[in-house]
Amino acid sequence: MIVCPNCSHKNPEDAQTCEACSKSLASFEYRVCSACGATNPAANAFCHRCLSALIPDAADVGEPEEEPQKPPPAETRPLPSEPSPKPWGRIDDELRWLVEDRQDTPPPEAAPSILPVEPEEPVQASEPPAAAPVRGEEAAPEGKGEPFPPIGLPEMPPIAGEQAAQLAAVEPEADLPPEERQPLLPEATVDTLADLDNLLPMEPVIATAHRVEATEQVGPNEVDRYDAGLFHQIATERAPLRESAQEVLPPRPPALPAVGRVLLNLMVLMAALVPFFTGGWITPWVQPQESVIALAGLIQELPADTTVLLSFDYDPAYAGEMDPLARAVIRHLAARSVRSVVMSTNPAGLGLATRIYTEVADESPAYAEYGVNYAILGYLPGLEAGLRTLNGTLANAFHTDAVSRAPLSELPATRGLATLHDVDHIILLSDSPQSVRRWIEQIRSRNGVSLHALVTARAEPILVPYQQSGQLQTLIGGFQAAEYELVAGVRPSALNLADAYAALFVVLVAIAIATNVAHVLGKRQRRKLAR
């Protein structure tokens, strides 16, 4: 069917004008295949999809204005009957044939096709496709528009001898004419193009059972064993050294480090056990530091109606170091009947404070009753933001106390305590310099209230600049609890720890001397060996 170039209506083959728009169909461009409906260019003779002829019969189409000119037969030069004695001689003949005029030779017969051939329609590959007639076009002049002459294959010489036998084994029907040969591929019983499901006859292929062929186990033979033994011998035997060569062994790692570590651990352990054998023998040699004396003197001179705010900001992990100092200070405050108000910016600090105050309450009548001379406000969260709330009213930060849940105004210890200005001193018990710095930055810089920091030994060096600048009135390390007890005259509980510290100092000095001597001696020995 012819497609109208104007309105794309499909018209019969013999239509001269379009049935829809009455436009002339002289110069149509597309033709529709009557078998499958595919659109093909006008020049195609066969459908590109189903390969059926687009113009089934010349009689149906009508007499063309011009008969299609058959292209002249392709000329081929037959090869010589006998092969050239030299292998490349035949190639020369082929090349010569390619460059000479092929018009003089008739085209050879087409090679047999390997595709399945339907008996009713044998495919002749040698026939060139018929040119599709184009209406309205004048006959092309001679020489122009001729199809390319087909290239014929040279005639192969007959194969004989061993080659023939080999070919016969591969292709037993090589000498039979094409029509008598059995097709290499099973014939398709169904029109493949009509039903795509049977496009490829897969059933015979799939039905063939896969046979697993047993492979022969090949083990090492005598040659392999010999080679392996030789390789092993070469790889493992030591290289022969000349007489002047020396065998260099890797240096043995010194046994001292492992032994030294064990020894050091044992010595530290012994130092920790010393207090159980000495019972405070270091006491006469304890010299309290200036800061300890200052704090003890300050608390000693506090009037009874003074209020001191204590903040338990250390972790239970450091309770072993801080508890003795905290206990000493609180006992001193209790002895002076100074009111103490307790808070914490560390969640675990409240428990530590409660435990120590319970112990002191059993010893001191001033702290015997909760709420009279001491009160525990509670945990203040929020780090810097929490401390900032203390700059306002204390009731904003602590609406009630942590023990009795009473408002601050109802407890004698906190009555009249509105802001931090009503607190005379703030004593920080902390294990980290960051915590003390927060107090300095958020409280001290805005209120001017005096801060006293009682910290662990690891935090003390970092806070020395704040003491030297006057931002911290007192800075005491946790290991100075024994000194404080001596100066304040409170019940001693930390003096045993002083014995342990003293023993540790002796151990450290001994280790320092021993390691330096060993290093010097070892250096001399290495120099001797090097010479």
Next chain:
Amino acid sequence: MLDVLVRTLNQLPAGFADVAGVWVAALLTLAVLSYIFGNNPVFRLAQYLFVGVAAGYAGALAWTQVLWPRLLLLRSDPETYWPLGIFFLLGILLLARGARPVTALADLPLGVLFGVGAALALGGALTGTLVPQVQATIMPVNPTLYGGGLAGWALAIDAALVIIGTIAVFSAFQYTARSRGFLSGFRNALRVGAGSVGRGLIAVSFGALLAGAFLSFFAVLSSRIAFLVSDWLPLLGRLGL
């Protein structure tokens, strides 16, 4: 169920809680000290227990000491304490961080948290640390201002050392190219020399910090051994061990 537990605990003999506490503390102390033999399951058990108990305790304390009292306040007097409601809402929005579809809701409280924290920390660092420390570093080196005599000279030298040490430590953190031009050799030598001195002082400071840390840890070890010897061994003695 809680009542049953409380009644059961009350029926225990007096001092049972103390004894049980001593045993638990002693066993955990020994578990932690077992690290001297290397990482082992007992040490890890103690480690995980510590982390879990600390987190649980902090959570319980935050509820009982911080959140619940404020909720009661809000309920008792909403007209006065209505800002607490806003902060409660922000806190609840923070929980959205754990749910992927609504995780963006937590951006507001997180922004408030970080913004306020950063502002307070920065302001505090400026007014509480930087300015006072710079002021404290500007010290006279005239001995007469310190009272004269040997003590005055000692304090003057001390002040000079503080100034020189501060400048030297700052020089140790200078990462610039070598100077060129007028007196470039002298300036480069000065900078390199000051940097070396500063690094030496930093090393001394680190040594002091390490020594302080060692002292703290020794104090903890000593207190733990004192606990084992004074509190736990008598319990073993009572058991006949």
